[in-house]
Amino acid sequence: MTSKQIYFLLSDGFSLSLEDNFQLLMDLLDQAPAATSVVKTIPWLLWSIWKNRNAILFAATQESPSRIVQLAEEEAHLSLMLGLHGIAMVSVRDLHFENVSIASDHKDTIAAISSPNQWPRYRYLLEEIKELAQSFSMVVFEEEQVSTNSIARDIAKSVLRFGQFQxxxxxxxxxxxxxxxxxxxxxxx
Known part of the structure; x- marks a missing residue:
């Protein structure tokens, strides 16, 4: 089940009952394989539901279900990208590298790392990355084009497609x- 399918299930709008919305997402989680984007998006959907509930109760406004799902997908993706950069930094630190250049084709990830105060929602991950960065003599975060890593992407795809290993x-x-x-x-x- 994809996030778009969640939208269609929620197209009548969220209930004012947080418990009902939570139960719906837990039911969806039971139906989805662990690797799907739905599983990765559920925590962000729950957070968005909670914020939307508060907007309904305290501001008499609400977001559309499609907007809630869209925001949750964007936030889940950015959170994943930030987490991957943390994992990359731990790996190169453990290999005793001193000078590190980390590049990403996800411009929001680089923007968040470069200007953490503009991304308060990801404060914990950004502080973790900042702390890891202090263990190197030099760390540079750069944005790059998708085409720059086309060979690495094709290797990864072929490894996954054919079940190859190290x-x-x-x-x-x-x-x-x-x-x-x-x-x-x-x-x-």
Whole structure:
């Protein structure tokens, strides 16, 4: 089940009962495989439901269900991206790197890391990243184009598609990889 399907289930609007809304999302969680975007979005949906409930009760306004789902998806994605940068930093710290450059094609992630005061909702994750950054001599966070990492993305897709493991690249990798690396090296000369 996708987040869009959740929207259609909620298209009549949220109930004023927090318990009813919570139960609906828990029922959806039981139906969804653990890896789906629904599972990752549920905490953000719950938070949005709570905020919408307060808006109804205290400000006599409310967001549309589609807007609530959209915001929850955006917040879940950004939270995941920030968490991945934290994991990357822990990994390079454990490998005893001193100078680190971390790049992302997700511009909001780089914006949040660069200006944490503008992103108070993610304060905990951003403080964790800031603390990790202090364990390096130099850390740079950069935004990059999706095309910059096309080879890495294609490797990841092929590993997932064919169920390959760590030895996949250690054994030489697929022929297409060598051809792509050769072409890219020739372009950069």
């Amino acid at each position: 030895s996949y690249l250690a054994l030489g990798g697929p022929a297409w990889l060598h051809e792509r690396l050769y072409r890219e090296a020739a372009l950069n000369q």
